[in-house]
Amino acid sequence: MPDFFTDYFEGLTRSFLSTLSTPDKYLNKVVLTTVVIILSVLLHMLIKYIITSSVSNLNRKCSLHKILKNSMITLTIILNLFIWIQAINVLVLTALLFGFFAVFMFRGLTNNIIGFVVIKYRKYFLVGHRVEINGIIGDVIEINPISFQLLEARNWLSSDSNTGRVIKLPNKIIFEESIEMVGITNEFIWQEIQYVLSFDSNWQDAERIMTDAGDLYFKESVQTHLKENNEHLPSQKEKLQPVFSLTTNDEGIILTLRYLVDYKSGTSVRTSLQRKILTNFNENPQIKFAVSDIRILPE
Numbered sequence: 001m002p003d004f005f006t007d008y009f010e011g012l013t014r015s016f017l018s019t020l021s022t023p024d025k026y027l028n029k030v031v032l033t034t035v036v037i038i039l040s041v042l043l044h045m046l047i048k049y050i051i052t053s054s055v056s057n058l059n060r061k062c063s064l065h066k067i068l069k070n071s072m073i074t075l076t077i078i079l080n081l082f083i084w085i086q087a088i089n090v091l092v093l094t095a096l097l098f099g100f101f102a103v104f105m106f107r108g109l110t111n112n113i114i115g116f117v118v119i120k121y122r123k124y125f126l127v128g129h130r131v132e133i134n135g136i137i138g139d140v141i142e143i144n145p146i147s148f149q150l151l152e153a154r155n156w157l158s159s160d161s162n163t164g165r166v167i168k169l170p171n172k173i174i175f176e177e178s179i180e181m182v183g184i185t186n187e188f189i190w191q192e193i194q195y196v197l198s199f200d201s202n203w204q205d206a207e208r209i210m211t212d213a214g215d216l217y218f219k220e221s222v223q224t225h226l227k228e229n230n231e232h233l234p235s236q237k238e239k240l241q242p243v244f245s246l247t248t249n250d251e252g253i254i255l256t257l258r259y260l261v262d263y264k265s266g267t268s269v270r271t272s273l274q275r276k277i278l279t280n281f282n283e284n285p286q287i288k289f290a291v292s293d294i295r296i297l298p299e
Contacts, residue, residue: 033080036076036079036080037076037080040072040075040076040079043072044068044069044072047068048065048068051064051065051068109146111170111171111172111175112145112146112147112170112171112172113145113146113171114171114172115170115171115172115173115174115175116143116144116145116146116171118171118174119143119148119171119174120143124174125140125179125181126140126143127140127141127142127143128140129181129182130153130181130182130263130264131150131179131180131181131182132179132180132181133169133173133177133178133179133180134173134177136150136152136167136169137150137152137153137154137155138150138151138152138153138162138167139151139153139162141166143171145171146170146171147168147169147170147171148168148169148171149166149167149168149169150166150167150168150169151164151165151166152164152165152166152167160263160266160267161267182263187262187263187264188222188260188261188262188263189260189261189263189266190258190259190260190261191258191259191261191266191269191270192256192257192258192259193210193256193257193259193270193273193274193277194254194255194256194257195210195254195255195277195281195289196251196252196253196254196255196289196290197252197253197255197287197288197289197290198252198253198288198289198290198291199248199252199253199290200288201252201253201286201287201288201289202284202286202287203246203253203255203287205284205286205287206255206281206284206287207244207246207255209277209280209281209284209287210244210255210257210277211242211244211257213257213273213276213277213280214241214242214244214257214259214273215241215242217242217259217269217272217273218240218241218242218259218260221269222240222259222260222261223240225262240260242257242258242259242260243257243258243259244256244257244258245258251290252290253290257273257277259273
């Protein structure tokens with residue numbers, strides 16, 4: 001096959017150069033080419049005027065103008081090929097160009113269909129799962145042979161709630177970008193609540209309040225709802241319970257509560273825990289939040 005293309009294009013080049021070396025044939029073909037281009041431009045202007053005057057819908061009008069432009073350019077190129085080279089060569093070249101164009105245009109379509117097969121039959125992700133792709137986070141609401149749609153989450157929001165926007169992504173993106181998925185082998189993720197207390201606070205009472213709130217939440221909302229398909233979570237109960245940690249920095253004492261939460265309820269759970277913890281903090285005068293004071297000393 002490579003030898004065929006090499007021989008073919010070498011013969012085509014020799015034929016074209018022989019035309020250029022014959023003044024009479026060369027001038028005739030230049031004139032014919034000019035006439036074809038002028039007629040194509042005039043015909044394009046005429047049909048464009050008819051479309052503009054007869055079609056009122058702006059979107060349809062723009063689409064027809066684009067189709068007309070592409071069609072006239074293609075027709076003009078083919079006619080000029082007939083002028084400069086033999087008819088059989090024109091047919092071969094047209095077929096080759098169409099083949100290259102088809103491969104280029106349908107390559108993405110083929111990759112999308114392959115991506116659909118991988119997503120659907122390998123259960124890459126399903127409708128309802130939350131995925132993050134190239135910084136885009138959303139819940140899958142539709143999967144079709146060409147693309148899948150996400151109901152966007154987070155973005156400009158401070159919570160994990162849906163923004164209301166629907167994002168369409170081509171299926172082939174699963175081969176091009178890394179994907180973070182939730183809800184496939186598990187529905188629970190780890191989240192944190194963090195407070196910074198002043199150094200003179202009673203952090204022991206604060207720790208007790210936070211751990212009590214975390215343990216109660218775990219018993220009522222997590223332990224009874226853990227499902228068998230949470231494969232990557234540890235099987236030991238103690239490794240699933242809330243974890244309290246404490247450290248310090250220049251601002252104060254940092255208290256952190258790490259807990260499991262269903263990814264669909266992250267915001268509501270955080271709000272509920274915050275209400276319980278902050279209410280108990282406010283009832284204890286020895287628990288004080290770190291604040292940045294600006295003091296102006298007298299001269």
